[in-house]
Amino acid sequence: MTEIHFYRGLRTIGGTVIEIATDSARCLFDFGSAGLDAWQRPVNPRPDKRVYDALRTGALPAIDGIYDHTDLCDLPLDPYDEDAKRPVFFLISHVHIDHIGSLDYLDESIPVYMTRKSLRIYQTLCELGDFEYRPHRNCVALDDGDWVTVGDIRFRALPVDHDIPGACGFEIVTPDGRIAYTGDFRLHGFDRADSLDFVRAVQGADLCISEGVTVSFIEDFDAVIPTDELSERSNSEARILTEIGAAAGLAPGLVFLNVYPRNLERLRRLPELLRQHDREMVWEPDTAFLLESCCGLRDLSVYTPFEKGERSRDRRYITREILQSDPGRYVLQLSLDNLLETLDFSGCNPLYLHANGVPLGDYDPAYRQLLDFLEMQNIPFLTLGCGGHAEPANLKFLLETIAPRYLVPLHSLTPEKIKIRGSQQILPPENSVYKLENGKLI
Numbered sequence: 001m002t003e004i005h006f007y008r009g010l011r012t013i014g015g016t017v018i019e020i021a022t023d024s025a026r027c028l029f030d031f032g033s034a035g036l037d038a039w040q041r042p043v044n045p046r047p048d049k050r051v052y053d054a055l056r057t058g059a060l061p062a063i064d065g066i067y068d069h070t071d072l073c074d075l076p077l078d079p080y081d082e083d084a085k086r087p088v089f090f091l092i093s094h095v096h097i098d099h100i101g102s103l104d105y106l107d108e109s110i111p112v113y114m115t116r117k118s119l120r121i122y123q124t125l126c127e128l129g130d131f132e133y134r135p136h137r138n139c140v141a142l143d144d145g146d147w148v149t150v151g152d153i154r155f156r157a158l159p160v161d162h163d164i165p166g167a168c169g170f171e172i173v174t175p176d177g178r179i180a181y182t183g184d185f186r187l188h189g190f191d192r193a194d195s196l197d198f199v200r201a202v203q204g205a206d207l208c209i210s211e212g213v214t215v216s217f218i219e220d221f222d223a224v225i226p227t228d229e230l231s232e233r234s235n236s237e238a239r240i241l242t243e244i245g246a247a248a249g250l251a252p253g254l255v256f257l258n259v260y261p262r263n264l265e266r267l268r269r270l271p272e273l274l275r276q277h278d279r280e281m282v283w284e285p286d287t288a289f290l291l292e293s294c295c296g297l298r299d300l301s302v303y304t305p306f307e308k309g310e311r312s313r314d315r316r317y318i319t320r321e322i323l324q325s326d327p328g329r330y331v332l333q334l335s336l337d338n339l340l341e342t343l344d345f346s347g348c349n350p351l352y353l354h355a356n357g358v359p360l361g362d363y364d365p366a367y368r369q370l371l372d373f374l375e376m377q378n379i380p381f382l383t384l385g386c387g388g389h390a391e392p393a394n395l396k397f398l399l400e401t402i403a404p405r406y407l408v409p410l411h412s413l414t415p416e417k418i419k420i421r422g423s424q425q426i427l428p429p430e431n432s433v434y435k436l437e438n439g440k441l442i
């Protein structure tokens, strides 16, 4: 018998936690945060009660057998047991905070599987101190397409295109049926072929659990005509790069570039692209570290005022004075945290180029503040970018290619809109349990 528990993340963008349980194993995926930030500071976490507090406040799902005995204090949940009759393990589709943000809170010895590329990024982010609690100890690397068996559950990670390297979907097989989980995916990035290969590989799955981010923002998914092509209007990673290059080429002075630092595939291509426009890309040290560690780049130019650690011989250091003396030759990566650095370049004809950096959009109050600040400083603002999720027409194509018997849309504000011909739509409430028997969902 296979049971599928839908714990959370069913009507939110992120925070998906689902369990597939058989008589001999328990497979959970993903484990992101959708609620840990619910408390705006200054409510401080209590260092000795992080897991307990997160469970008491609903930031973590109350699930038996996945938390450490001591961390639980007196909460009435079964702790993780390494020798349990049914082994428990997690799958992580990619290293975005809404998919791994709560990993620090699991019992440290639970096996957590992710792709080799994801693991590399996760370890680098841990080195950078990106996770506020503790790095997870027992992470296991998966090679693309290789089957792994735990009890009577078999699974494999298949790469998909997303705005972070290492992203994958999963195919999970139990004696009762075949399940496909898409993770986050799209067709407009550099790895669109991966998403196409994924949907073909999991074609005919009994159950498909799919993200549906972009459908949150359209009226009518039924009217969408499915296609694997990119629409005239839609931006692709390739087009964004061309536009960034063109903007940097035309700008008269220094360009500040606010990019999403985990979109490493886009970042990796920037130095070479900007060289063609006679510009040198100058990085914040943490981003340079990610590019060195995860993409093997060397000789990156790093902005001296932001370097807190020791200087590395593999980097070229660029001082403030160098930028000021020849501003038209450089592009400086500038996160929101470092915004005040712009104050030293008012005489350098600066341009602020926003390409999917934080704040991501006008739903974040910080976005308005950023625009006001730049206006006050007379710095022109240009925004270019594309998202990590399949456009509705591409999503429909991908789902219709999988053509599952049942479709559970989630990771969307409006999952009910996501229906495809030939598949029965299921909208599980939070904490509901379904049975999978002979490929039928009950």
Ligand SMILES: [Zn+2]
Residues within 6 Å of the ligand: 013, 014, 096, 098, 099, 184, 411
């Ligand atoms: Zn996501």
Ligand SMILES: [Zn+2]
Residues within 6 Å of the ligand: 094, 096, 162, 184, 388
């Ligand atoms: Zn994502």
